Amino acid sequence: MPTFFDAWHFDGKSAVRRKVEVQTVGNQFYLAELERRHGPFAFADLEYAGEQGDASVYKMGGNDGWRLGLVGNVPTELVPHLPAKKTYGGWIDRLGIGPASAVFAIVSAAVVAVVLFSPQWLAPLIPASVETKIGDALIGDFGGRFCSTPKGKAALAKLTNALDADPRDLQVEVANIDMINAVAARRKVILFNGLVSQAKSPDEVAGVLAHEIGHVREKHVMQGMLRQMGLAVVLGGFDGNGGSTLNGLLSTTYTRESEREADDHSLKALKSASVSPIATADFFRRLSAMDGSAQMREGKERAMASYTSSHPLSDERRKLFENSVIKGKAYRPILSSDEWTELKTMCAQDRKVKSGWGFDFE
Amino acid sequence: MSDSQGRTPSAVTFHGSWIDFAKIALPNVLLTLVTLGIYRFWATTRERNYLWSKTRFIDEPLEWTGTGMELFIGFIMVLFLLGVPFAILQLVAQGMIFQGQVAIAAILVITMVLAIYYLTGVAYFRTLRYRLSRTYWRGIRGGSDDQGLTYGFSYIWKNFAAAIPLFLLYPWASISLWNERWNLMSFGPYRFESNARWTDLMKRYLLFYLVPFLIFAGIFIAGVSAGMSGGGGGNPFDSAGGIAAFTLIIVGVLAMYILVPIAALMYYSKFFRVAVGGLRLGDLEFEFKARSPDWILYWLGNIAIMGLAYGFAFAPFSAFVFASPEQFAQKIEAGETFMTAGFIISALIAIIPLAFAASIIRYRAWKFFAVHMEAYGEVNLDHLTQSETEVSSHGEGLLDAFDVGAM
Incomplete structure (x- = not known):
């Protein structure tokens, strides 16, 4: 039973537009011009190609440029043979945009939740030996920048032993770099010499060291790395700015969380070593004067800063340490003044140590 | 097509409306948001389907046949073939720096930079090739075998x-690259010929190049003479001359923000007229008719749209943060989950107006090009046969979909 129908056709071989009739023969059809007949073509090979003016356009698999435009109302006999129209794409069209969006939203939220929360229980599963290897590969001996004198190292060991119950797997070093900073990487804690030499007391160094040990013990570095990798993959679909802004917001939320945990760890360690947290509070006071958080009294600026920075505001941390001082408790200095001098001048005394970054870093 | 004023109708016409386009763009934004960005490849395809189909060349509309899946697979391949190795190399380079192997790290970094630069060039080429091979007119497409x-x-x-030579040869580089790129492209059986001349661009380029210097020199001379006339010494605000000099600095800074972009747009305007004017395809010649004022209006429109979008984007933040900044700060510092969630949701909501505005700007860009594009000459439909260039479907050609550029 042939069906006749007005349509236009491009054969994909030349740009000539042909006015044709569709003649159906079972599952196949011909396109007839006045003097020529094209085909047969199989309905099964037709693909929907979109709308053009008042025509629905179909293309044909394997026939580059082949187009058939059906104008106006398509006769009912033809409809069952034609492929379904597409709007948003296969899955979404089948479900409808509302339900599809809901499903996508739930799946996305679940994926983000897994990426954010799983590192907390994944990180402890990674064996210590692997952690150590990554640490060695990444940091090594810091290009020979670790300072070492027998007395200085002894003082450092005394600090570490006082602050950690079982410090055998920890490697604590002072690096000959003039920056006020300290880093924890897997099982290594590195204090930069700028921090040690400008510290007013050994108690202050103890507070910072205990904070970094906190990062190691709470497995923050591994967690952070896993979370960062996960977020980078999951948010990779967003282009450039959007994805990295979200990634930044989410990951700083977590780093602030980690910093708080490390501060708590530090306060506990100081308490059990009978070291006063007041020196560390003083350190944060000086830091807050430098980063400006002491001036950001209240208000909008502070609200934004507290959200976008990777650490809690120095000023906030000062308060935390200040408030932890227990009145009347018998605190004692963690190092004798001789030991403190040895630690402070360790890098200056060490003649073999390399200095700085070896190139202009800042 | 009739024209009431009796002028020859343009060979390229655009029949879209931004309201119809918005009906495509808004669902796109929502789907992109709930799929963590993955839908954007399909979104791009839907946008292009609309823009192409509303653009007529002579009597028939263009057709875009690229697919979202194609772009998505291209993206995944780029991510794994380039993203992962580069990320690892970067880690290795960092490790080298920490371990004092600065020279090796530097070589690694330089190699990476060169590789990225090279691939950017390849990507520009392939973007053009990809777009031509997915653009059909009367069932015929373009492409390149290179x-x-x-x-x-x-x-x-x-x-x-x-x-x-202090970037003075930039017009030469861009025109010569334009010619090189287009000379390798074809549509149907015809090869594009591109013979744009870079020397036509030099006057405009020098204008753009010198504007910052001229502004500086102007401010300096005016400032010094004003300062001198006001008498010397002490606080500059004590003298009329000092205040005048200070005003000049402000005027100068504003001038930088207004005059430099305008000079850049004047250069662009000339660039497209010269570059498109040098193109031929068979018997067809092309012209790009936008002049500097058209470009400036187009640019101002985009700025207004982005400004509006930022206004809407910050509304949820304002509601959330500025209602009570002090309380907000305290709760954030205390690490309250509710506030964290609220903040992140506001950030997500902020994406909606920004992404929508970006869509509308893409619409304007396409319309701007379609409206100002003109072609002269004849098309023999019998001779315009199918392109025999290879269409990269899957496999090595997938870098095609490594789609750089704005559209």
């Missing part, structure tokens, strides 16, 4: 050579 690998090297050396 892989763009040589073009990648041209991209490096020509840009490098242009930079040596």
